[in-house]
Amino acid sequence: xxxxxxxxxxxxAAKGERTIGVLVVDDSIVFRxxxxxxxxxxxxxxxxxxxxxxxxxxxxxxxxxxDLVVLDLLMPDLDAFGVLxxxxxxxxxxxCRVLVISATLDDEAERELLAAGADACMSKAxxxxxxxxxxxxLVGH
Numbered sequence: 001x002x003x004x005x006x007x008x009x010x011x012x013a014a015k016g017e018r019t020i021g022v023l024v025v026d027d028s029i030v031f032r033x034x035x036x037x038x039x040x041x042x043x044x045x046x047x048x049x050x051x052x053x054x055x056x057x058x059x060x061x062x063x064x065x066x067d068l069v070v071l072d073l074l075m076p077d078l079d080a081f082g083v084l085x086x087x088x089x090x091x092x093x094x095x096c097r098v099l100v101i102s103a104t105l106d107d108e109a110e111r112e113l114l115a116a117g118a119d120a121c122m123s124k125a126x127x128x129x130x131x132x133x134x135x136x137x138l139v140g141h
Contacts, residue, residue: 019046020139025057026072038128054078067139073102084117096125
């Protein structure tokens with residue numbers, strides 16, 4: 001699994017800056033590309049990088065320190081539950097919000113994800129604009 005650094009700088013946006021650093025994680029190149037384009041189209045967001053699986057997401061989160069992670073629920077190497085467990089096991093846990101997205105999201109899965117530490121959950125069927133709107137609310141914009 002791999003991650004791609006898209007920012008000119010490492011680390012999260014400095015406090016007081018307007019842009020929100022975002023990491024997009026999905027094993028589907030189609031969705032990952034669509035979501036990265038949506039992030040790039042949002043003036044308040046900066047795409048810091050992409051990852052194609054849970055393990056590469058954990059590495060990218062440590063390296064890039066994003067403000068927000070848009071995380072796919074189901075991935076072959078490590079799913080969103082595994083990523084959330086690994087993040088919350090760190091001392092201290094990373095200071096980022098996690099928006100879990102899934103094509104198969106139901107009420108029970110959403111409850112379990114929120115209990116596991118996700119900040120919000122959305123269906124992949126949601127419009128990219130809706131996903132960006134929720135993402136901005138999560139980080140207080």
